Amino acid sequence: MGVMNELIDAQAVKTLSGILTAVAPDVTWERTAAAASLLGDLNLRARTDLVAGALVDDIRNSPGRGYPTAAASFRAALPVPEFTGWTLWPVSEAAATLCLESGSRQDFDDALALLTELTPRLTGEFAIRRLIARDPDRALAAVLDWTSHPDEHVRRLASEGIRPYLPWAVRVPALVQRPEATVPILDALYRDPSEYVRRSVANHLNDVARHAPDLVVATARKWLGAADNNTGWVVRHGLRTLVKKGHAGALEVLGFTPASVAVTGPHLDRDVLTIPGELTFAFEISNTGARDARLALDYVVHYQKANGTQSAKVFKISTLTLAPGESRSLSKRHAFRQMTTRVHHPGLHALELQVNGALHGRTEFRLEAG
Incomplete structure (x- = not known):
């Protein structure tokens, strides 16, 4: 995360304070300017909070004080080409903070509109979640209107900003408790001309699958009935x-219905593997049924945890179709290397195959520290 932290560095904060000083001189942006020297070893989220807090303090100490001053100041900066990049994350958070402090419905609606103006410069997907948490129905009604916006960044915000499990973002309980509330928005976007938007829709649907799988399946079936x-x-x-x-x-x-198959394997190329290293496994699969079998092939690694139990993770192999009586031999390599996202612990592990959701051929191996 070191490189990510520098997305908001001292120079970026100085540039931000300089722009705001030039376009909104009625506010003394001294706290924002001072924040440039306070970043230290803070992570990106903490830097965002620090700069957002400084922006809020400067506005609170200005003659206008509240949200309207923030909105006017930030809109005045929009014509400046340098008013862009990751420092707009604290800008959007500051706007949300002052809007929520106001409690005004007019400010609430304007804050949503301000995010659509800012999001082409940097996504407003983080700040919008605090507005949704305050008034889900009012916010989602506005978001639904964004699905026909001419700017793809705004249409993507309509999907991305309301994802239930958006990375780095605060959780909004209403988005989990009422999964059906976001479906009309996804319905309006799944055939969007922009791949940028469609990818967000797919990730949003995958998020919902964590707590409402049947709704997701029904939605997917509906989309395939009116597909492009x-x-x-x-x-x-x-x-x-x-x-x-x-x-x-x-x-x-x-299209992966239950199939009659015979699976031989997996056969591992070794029983003991030293970290870092690669494990190769091979298997054969045959269609023993009377019809073509469309198959989703995955494999499951059962990782040893620090407490001695195992945790399973599924990885994709491929999809294929076998005619009756047809067989196919396949192989795959899996790497074991220490990563920030996964710590490998020495001990007994296992690997098994998954065919159309059914498990086959669990085989154990031992992982040793290098």
Whole structure:
């Protein structure tokens, strides 16, 4: 995260304070300017909070004080080309803070509009969540209107900003408790001409699958009934976690119905592996049924945890179709390297195959520290 932290560095904060001083001289932006020397070793989120707090303090100490002063100041900066990049994250957070302090419905609506103006410079997907948490119905009604906005960044914000499990973002309980509330927005965007927007829709659908899988499957089935050339990808990407979990409804929507197969393996190239290293496994699969078998092939690694238990993670191999009586031999390599996102612990691990959600051939191996 070191490089990510520098997305908001001292120079970026100085540039921001300089722009605001030039376009909004009625506010003394001294706290914002001073924040440039206070970043230290703070992570990106903490830097955002620091700069947002400084912006809020400067506005609170100005003659106008509240949200309207913030909105006017930030809008005045929009014509400046340098008013862009990651320092707009604290800008949007400051606007949200002052809007919520105001409690005015007019300020609430204007803050939503301000985010659509800022989001082409840097996404407003983080700040909007605090507005949704305050008044979900009012916010989502506005978001639904954005689905027809001419700017793809605003249309993407309509999907991305309301994802239930958006990375780095605060959780909004209403988005989890009422998963059906965002479906009309996704319905309006799944055939969007922009891949940037469609990818967000697919990721949003995948988020919802964590707590409302049946709703996701029903939505995917509906979209495939009114599909364009891109809908298949959106649905496959949106159902990817359910497919890995072997969810029968998701597999059926994608054409992976239960099949009669015989699986031999997996055969591992070694029983003991030293970190870092790679494990190669091979297997054979045959269609023993009387019809073509469309197959989703995955494998599951059961990782040893620090407490001695195991945790399973599913990885994709491929999809294929086998004619009756047809067999196919396949192999795959899996790397074991220490990463910031996964710490490997020595001990007993296991690997098994997953075919259309059904598990086959669990085989154990031992991982040793290098």
